Amino acid sequence: MSDEPLVSLENTEVHFEEESGLFDFSEPDVVRAVDGVSLDIGEQDVVALVGESGCGKTTLGKTAIGLQRPTGGSVTYRGQDIWDAKDNNGDVDIPYDDIRRSLQIIHQDPGSSLNPNRRVLGTLEAPLKKWQPDMSSGDRREEIVRMLEAVGMTPATDYAGRYPHQLSGGEQQRVALIRALLMDPDLILADEAISALDVSLRVDMMDLMLELQQQFNTSFVFVSHDLSNARYLASHAGGRIGVMYLGELIEIGPPEQIINDPQHPYTKVLRWATPDLRSTDKAEEPPVRKIDIPDPKNPPSGCRFHTRCPEAREACKADSPASYDQESGHRVRCFRADDDHDYWSSQPVTDDEPSAHASDATSD
Template identity: 40%
Template sequence: MTTVSSSSDAATGTAAAPLLEAKDLTRHFRVGRGFSRQLLHAVDEVSFSIGQQEIVALAGESGSGKSTIARLLAGVYKPTSGEIFYQGRAMSTYRSRKDQLSYRGDVPMVFQDPFSSLNPAFRVSHGVLRSLKLHRPELSREQRYAEAERVVEAVGLSPASDIMNRFPYELSGGQRQRIGFAQALAHKPKLILADEPVSMLDVSIRIGLLNLMAELRESQGVSFLYITHDIASARYVADRLMIMYAGHVVETGPTESVLQNPKHPYTDLLLGAVPDPRAPLSTGIEGDTGEPPKVIDPTPGCRFRWRCPLAIEKCHNVTPTLRILGPNHQAACHVAEPDIGS
């Protein structure tokens, strides 16, 4: 399986170690009972890396495995096989509570629903202060409160003392999601896993959250894995884009390269559904029908073949792997043509 490297490193020609790297990451779930038990292949042999101060978008439709990737990186799920390396250390070696807290402080998660992720019985300050007490125990009570005010101000909410004294129901959806980012920021994280953080918000306030991610990258030095089904928002904020379909990463590269010159038919299909006037002039592939496969005990072959009008016989028998088709641009497609000189 080809590893997706950090575009920033490739562009500068440096050999800097990635902040986080996944190698052949796989997660299967057992479904059914007794003799009817089967395996749901949520994620299959996915490899990628995320560099320092990099925003990587992971895009695809519902059921593609995006959120499973996030939960694997967050430690919610254990991989069926494969390994996650954080700053060069295998995540499977994080066995003590101290090591696990350290990792989860460095790699927190911001969830999709900004209301259910906050406890409605407590004031906003509770979650931020609890995060500080758990992950930064060296701080005194006064220092924790001062740091809580700092991170709330850092996500654009002021006056912090007033915001922290409110209950979640007293905040708007955008404000609640900013508090989610503040809770993550309280850990002094190096990588934030943002799982569809703007999908439940009004379009008018999504841009503010996307700008916040870019600002936190610049001011706090934080990297992001931004999980989304919205190609337009990925284009707006991400340095690099990974397209996922039915448990596989099918295309990856610098965001503009992937969107201006898509190599995989599925990427072209997604672009055809983008309501963005700045998007490439693409109508998407023709002939697409049906829904993504359930990936229960899948057979070899391209998992997009049933929806792809370009499929050839090889697509039905051989599972394609990522191959280089342009500068830092890879796709898993048997019929995709490389750029001239690649």
């Protein structure tokens, strides 16, 4: 990886206002989908984002590739603020169109992202026509055949003539991957890209992504609810696993450290909940005080995990932990990473008291 990040998120927030009813004049609820996340993504980097449903991992991924406008903080591509480029604000060094081409996505359901009325050839010609208008039709077809062969869809000329419904789910996802790669992107967001595939095909698809990542020098942000898949991809690519909880990036680091030596109590819960990884964590009960996930419209005050955390102390209710650096790029948002923090002298939280929420501080 070069020193300059490819994409950099700095204290990024994405807050959504929920729609109110026609005659509801109260203040709309705000969902803090992403809150105060800082993350650098380098060249040929792989970051696997994991967390429970609704934790904000997909929103964070879309924000990183400029598909979601942040409501706070910044997102830059090679030092250029993506939204300044889009709005033509100030001195723009990299035009928005170039940024858009460089940051691509493949979706969870390739069937719905491919035009059902277009053959594979037409689907794959479209990005080349747009981004390389000088390319001859013969060269375009040659390039498409080469890419189909590279992802194992042979005979390529046969596949080029098929419609999406004539392809399996795995083949549709390969076409979506080729379409993204034909843009010559620097970064691809794979948003739950293997979840809809049969279990038997998932490892094949991950291997293909790893192979193409090397071949095309592309970075990947891989969004998954499965820690085991995140580990597979991140460890084979020498990348990182990032763990999200209620809109915050609570731990990030090399996969073997996250799996074998998690520092955040929530990461231990995720590991416990992943059957393939359970052998390293033999407890029968989940390591949480409460199963229920708090409402993201009214998250707990202080550390957002304090209502469920078995290690929570009074200090955790009041303040939100900073991101503490560990070794080898490992970072964790938990007071337990700071030997000098008041956490260590405060009392353990008991479940008899009502939980504190962020809104309590402003409700009077």
